[in-house]
Amino acid sequence: MELFLGMDVGGSRSRAAVVDGSGRLCGTAEGPGGNPVSHPPDQAFRALAGAIRAVLHDVPAAAVRSAVVGMAGVGPMQLPAMSADLADLADAVGLPCRPTVVGDVIVAFAAGTAEPDGTVLIAGTGATAARITGRERTAGTDGHGWLVGDTGSAFWLGQRAVRAALAALDGRGAATSLLGGVAEALLGTGAGDPVPETVLNADARADTAERIVHAVHAGPPIALARLAPLVSIAARAGDAVAGGIVAEAASLLVADVDPIRDPGERTPIVVAGSVVAGDTPVADLTRARLAARWPGCVVTAGDAARAAAWLAAARSVPPGRAAELHATILGT
Template sequence: MSDELVLGGDLGGTSTRIVIADSEGNVVGRGAAAGGNPTSHPASAAANFGQALHAALTGLDAAAVKSAVVGMAGGVALQRPEVAAQFEAAWTGAGLRSAPQYIGDLEVAFASGTPEPDGTVLIAGTGSNVGLVRNHQLQRTAGGHGWLLGDDGSGFWLGREAVRSVLESLDLREPLGLLGQSVVQAILPGRDEHAAAQREGYDALRDQLVMTVNSRPPVMLAELAPTVITAYAQHDKTAQMLVKRAAELLTETAARLKTASDIGPMVLAGSVAGESSPVGQLIREYFAGDVRTARDGVGGATWLALGALDTALATPQTHARLVD
């Protein structure tokens, strides 16, 4: 078994990451590319997946990969034959022979936060989702319905609500606060919102914002989340309201699954739920107790691949080696 390799993948809205490891949990190959979520990036996800696979396998024998677990956000898109065919072509095109096991990003995030088999996981990054895990397998979910139908409290939600707050101010002919000014600068770089409002009128500025936002992929609104966090740190009232509401929405979603009697830790994952994020800090205050942070999603997927190859290989020691 010492010559056998395992592959872990973490395909999200922002990036695609692949890790190759030996049977002792030592990383021997890494690859990365742009977003691999086939729902939010339908035109490029499979190509990005292939690019990351090729990079990770450089100098390695792809045929030696005997177990593969790939965590994927938006994996429901693989139910469409044309999408599945694109990912299969990327896989075989990299010389891989053992079929991958595609799982949800919730399972990967939980495995990256703890080697324990049971618990709850909350992801808040570009999107948001909550899952109940038993014996390393996802049992139930809450949320995770995508930007159009859900993702409450996510980076997308923060960005959308920030833009909506700007549009409301323009409708009311109110001056823009710190967050509003930052949002305008992010969407329309170099534009002086005060001069534009006086010269062209509030309606013209509002219409240009709406037109520009609608000309881009909707998921790009998540790029405004750091703008909200920065304004929050500078005590902008609107940003503080949005951060508090995001935390409330995420804890409400988690409460659909998690009860006081649940066993195992709560694992938090994603940039919005991170330890340095004010949203994540509020969530941690709410749940308290055994709350852990997902360290490396692709490491968690690789650890699960080790367990799929041989359960005896999925030890706390190999877990620490891959995710810390």
């Protein structure tokens, strides 16, 4: 029996999948974030080792012929050290092969199509777009992190929600239901507390704003990403401010694709991540705009860990067989 191991390694969780040569799923596992870019190396590799051991619990590690590990934030400078560390990890867990490290954009693209060329747009906690040629990243936009980039991401949406709430409080912006949502999420206001929209006293408004600002700065900046669903809820309820944020996010995400894709191109555009691949207004608008410009090209990504396992298997079979395996493993 030949087995193929795939891993999707993020900052918040690590997911693994094992398939056999027929594409049958033999095991899955999930563990804590194992990305060395986001965590201390020792902590990251303990998480990776735990996920690998868990996914191989009921299958022989010695049967794994190939393994692919997808990680965000891994570029040419980090690859040599990362590959060496993963080789040591493979020895520790009993893998007979050396895992191949690829960027998360490669895995995300493979999660949507078996084609070797196309475009991938990822918008989850962060946001980036990449051109894929021969299953390699050959061009890209954004992905620069929350401080200087990631426009249209969940972090960006959460940050805009807070800004809109603060603007509504001090009169710089229009009234918005985002104020109530942000106050509830950050301050835990309940039924017995004043509803922020109805607080007319200037001192009370200033106090609410100060508490919101304090709550934001008390946590890690990236935690603002958890406020992104507030924008979706408000936009679907007809809130004009939230609707404007949604429209801006969609424009920014489509703008990520523009520089790396030809106008008449017919290769797939894979969308991945909770913001553009989930059930959100931003996803609906972004996909509609992409489909209007590139009809019939937009595909929603499936399971990334299974896609990584497919990438491992695709290296060992003819191209035609790889496409069949993709259909079996990912349901495409």
